[in-house]
Amino acid sequence: MKSRFMTKQSLPVQYTQKSALIVEAISDMRMSLKAMLKGIGIDHVDLAKSGEEAVLRCDEHDYDIIICDYQLSKGKTGLQVLEELRASQLVKASAVYIIMTAGSTRAVLMGTLEHKPDDFLVKPFTQSTFERRVNAAFKEKRYFKSVYTALDNDNMTGALASVEALMLDIDQYPIKTKKMFGELLLKAKDFAKAQAFYQEMMAEKRQEWASLGCARAMIGLDDWSAAKRVLYELIDHGCENPQVFDRIVDVELALGKPEIAQTVLERATVISPLGIMRYIRLVEIATMNHDYLAVEKSFRQLIRIGVNS
Known part of the structure; x- marks a missing residue:
């Protein structure tokens, strides 16, 4: 069973049926990115010059991958586009969203970490780098396909069941799998189970994500004093x-x-x-x-x- 699964994971990503949206203000860069996507096998590639146009495009079509520049001249930033698409449910959980930027200031990096796109590319980058990163993002999406499919269908029970199945034999992406399990428990408002899970993770190793998740579960249970202790302990350790x-x-x-x-x-x-x-x-x-x-x-x-x- 495990060897068959590993074989499936090692298979190349099939791009011919996938669709892409490029959001970039500079015409030459749009065409360059389009050529890169065509080069890996994606035939359906749409273009947008602004965040507003990107939102309209996503309202008309479900894309498998969105490549969006952070600084879009006038209008929304790439992170604001991602925020709106998620809030309006115009981007699938199974879709890949990659932010590009010509620079990497602390403010931009912190914002990117908070919004959690699937990847972050600093310009300029080569075709081989682009292909490697896109391929890695799609392989990760494929690994969690059953989870994302359930989420795209608003099936929280199915999503949790899928992650629990992965938790039984974590083969790849161990931290991502554990984080996903905890996040889904919190979204499902199963705060008692979430707290127990995060405390188990904290007992294994001091981990910021586990402590924060535990505090969120405690807040969900109205255990404010306990949550306060956990949160301030994180700050005391330089978080x-x-x-x-x-x-x-x-x-x-x-x-x-x-x-x-x-x-x-x-x-x-x-x-x-x-x-x-x-x-x-x-x-x-x-x-x-x-x-x-x-x-x-x-x-x-x-x-x-x-x-x-």
């Missing part, structure tokens, strides 16, 4: 994951400490300054605290980064 700060904000608000919540959220916006929803939340909390200087500052940031979101 700068803005999602950890987000959950601390949840905890401090639940414990009736909006001033602390504001301070924590302000720190999160320094670490990851491109998160639009954080500034919206900061406006709300600062208003609650009658800190109108912070409200004005947050509005300015919202206008700067969120005008096209």
Whole structure:
């Protein structure tokens, strides 16, 4: 059984039936990427010059792969496009989404880590690099095909069953499989099982993702004090994951400490300054605290980064 599965995984990806969307403001780069995709066997390749056009394209067609530049001149960034496509359910869980960028500032890197595209390419790159990365992304999608198919069909029970089956004999992508299992438990609101799973992972090894997942499960169970201990322990160990700060904000608000919540959220916006929803939340909390200087500052940031979101 295992050898047959490994043989299947080692098979080359079949691209002839796949469709692609390239989102890139520069015409020459669009044509270059189209040639690269044609070179690996994808015949159906659509082009978009802006984020707005990309969203319209995705409303008309389900793509198997989307290659999107981060900086699209005017309009949305590549991450804002991904955020909108996910929120509007216009991109399949089984689809590959790759962000490209000509630079890699800390702000862009943090934003990319938070949005979790399937890959991140820094320009310029060669045909061989492009093909290798696209191939790896599709092979990973193929490994988790049953999970993504269930998610695309809004079948959470089926998705969990598929991941549990993979957990019985983790052959490839061990960390990804475990993270996926925990995330699906949280989405299914099975917080008790999620907490037990994450605590098991934490007992094996100190892992940021497991501690954060455990805290989220504790929050789901309204165990705010326990969640607070886990989250602040992460901070004490030098964690700068803005999602950890987000959950601390949840905890401090639940414990009736909006001033602390504001301070924590302000720190999160320094670490990851491109998160639009954080500034919206900061406006709300600062208003609650009658800190109108912070409200004005947050509005300015919202206008700067969120005008096209």
